Amino acid sequence: MSPSVPQKPDTPQQPLSSTGGFVAHAKPLEGTAAKTGPNGRYRQVQTQNQPDTQPHWLNRVIWLSPARHNKALHTHSLLTSFGYAFEGLHYAFSTQRNFRIHCQIALFAVGLSLVLAINPLEWVAIGGCIGLVLLCELMNTALEYCLDTVVGTRFDHRVKVAKDTAAAAVVVAVFTSVVTGVWVFLPRLIDLLKQL
Structure with missing residues (x-):
């Protein structure tokens, strides 16, 4: 049996270029974990093994589509x-x-x-x-x-x-x-x- 490979910690990715769709957080909020949803969207969800130390509104699921994220990084005309x-x-x-x-x-x-x-x-x-x-x-x-x-x-x-x-x-x-x-x-x- 081959030795098990340690899994990479589930950490949020940094904001990417125009193709990325990630929230601009360097690390997840305390008591949350980073998850990648459909279509490359990014969210933060409450983990089960950590106490709810943040206000309830911070623990709500936040979705940001790649198009919206790209618009947020550029100045509108x-x-x-x-x-x-x-x-x-x-x-x-x-x-x-x-x-x-x-x-x-x-x-x-x-x-x-x-x-x-x-x-x-x-x-x-x-x-x-x-x-x-x-x-x-x-x-x-x-x-x-x-x-x-x-x-x-x-x-x-x-x-x-x-x-x-x-x-x-x-x-x-x-x-x-x-x-x-x-x-x-x-x-x-x-x-x-x-x-x-």
Whole structure:
């Protein structure tokens, strides 16, 4: 019987060139082992013989395709970056009801501003409020998506606090926009009604 050959320790590989698809870690996290999945993808999974010493979200399986890894190592062009931004807008508009409602209200506010012929300063105020509300809604969507990816369906009070605070930011932005809209539109609407 031939002597047994010692097996090479299962250690993660370093990030390769454009053909590689590995996460940029020099060594696995404590309590994890490196595994290679299908299509050359790389992950870190919790080992059975080591205690769970890392936070639960570090022990979740992380996949990174070779194409995504290659993109992460190179600077995107300006046009490509705008493309990713429009992908985010499309996702928010197609999946978030509140974002669609805010967009409809924004279009109504712009149309009313054109009809009432508001001055340039008021245009700045209305445009700033529209941008503020949409920005807060996008950030709220991004934060919720990240937190849901980390914790999954498990309840975590800290995640609840983070989501509630992000939602409160949207409410503050909406309240500010309502006050600004009343300040800009109400006097002109009253004058228009008096002329009828």
